[in-house]
Amino acid sequence: SGLRQTRLTAEAGEGERWPGLARLGLVAASASTPLHAGLAPALALAVQSAGDDVGQGVQRMSRQVGMPPKKAADDAEPCREGCMCMTLGCPYSHPRTPRCRPRKVNAQVVVMRRDIEGKLWVLLQRRGLSSAICPGRLAAVGGRRELSDSNSQSTAIREVFEETGLLDLGFSRGAPPELLRAAKDAEAKKPLAFFPFQQGGVVDWFLLLLDGDGTFVPAPHKQSNADIGPLMAAISGAVPSPAFGHAWVPVHEAVLIGDEDCYGGLAHRVQEAVACIVRRIEYVAEHEDRPT
Numbered sequence: 001s002g003l004r005q006t007r008l009t010a011e012a013g014e015g016e017r018w019p020g021l022a023r024l025g026l027v028a029a030s031a032s033t034p035l036h037a038g039l040a041p042a043l044a045l046a047v048q049s050a051g052d053d054v055g056q057g058v059q060r061m062s063r064q065v066g067m068p069p070k071k072a073a074d075d076a077e078p079c080r081e082g083c084m085c086m087t088l089g090c091p092y093s094h095p096r097t098p099r100c101r102p103r104k105v106n107a108q109v110v111v112m113r114r115d116i117e118g119k120l121w122v123l124l125q126r127r128g129l130s131s132a133i134c135p136g137r138l139a140a141v142g143g144r145r146e147l148s149d150s151n152s153q154s155t156a157i158r159e160v161f162e163e164t165g166l167l168d169l170g171f172s173r174g175a176p177p178e179l180l181r182a183a184k185d186a187e188a189k190k191p192l193a194f195f196p197f198q199q200g201g202v203v204d205w206f207l208l209l210l211d212g213d214g215t216f217v218p219a220p221h222k223q224s225n226a227d228i229g230p231l232m233a234a235i236s237g238a239v240p241s242p243a244f245g246h247a248w249v250p251v252h253e254a255v256l257i258g259d260e261d262c263y264g265g266l267a268h269r270v271q272e273a274v275a276c277i278v279r280r281i282e283y284v285a286e287h288e289d290r291p292t
Helices: 002-011 019-024 041-050 058-065 152-164 177-185 266-287
Strands: 106-114 120-126 141-143 193-199 203-209 246-250
Touching (some): 106 152, 106 266, 152 203, 193 266
Parallel strands (some): 106 203
Antiparallel strands (some): 106 120, 120 246, 193 203
């Protein structure tokens, strides 16, 4: 019922709740405008460029979108959306955030993919009904650090595989050799991006952007998740994932899910992850001509 109420709230004026998303065409700018089915071209190209090496993809983005990233003036007024601004070339200033490095804490991973139309999706799981915290709610993938984990990045890789069976992270630094072999044998693709983007008190948040749909095998710990099927009808645009208890949800729908239906401020973290991609693309554009 909470999910359905969230949808009604969104229809009443989601552009006012998420002005950055409205500018990008992710949600309606007014109640009379239907929800946009895909991503704005600027964000789609920004996400496409996110997996490139430093200096690559920026000229393509500027040329195709026709809006080269702008550097905010030193005396520019602060952006009212702060570090969560999702507008490429925003002329306002944004707070600088320290570069996150993996700590020896728990890990949560915002797993994303793009379809052939450039539409961005996020992988959500339904927590087990017997979970001690927020049972049955929607969440990102992740969990507690184990003593064998060297840091939160190791925790993130382990938890993603254990809960979803995703092999793509086998190519990431710190992945166990057996996961790398399995990824190669299954012809999985190296992720476009995998890095920490935010820190909580006892958790590091990671962004994982897949190259394609991802390669899944049966998850070792799939019993820790609950069947997400009963919630599918209440999550607009959601499609089943190969991983039990998980579904792919359009980003513009995921950010409208109320806190009463998700765990750990999920909608807020999804918006932060996308904004982080945009800021990184603008940083590359700003520094591409400087010697490295």
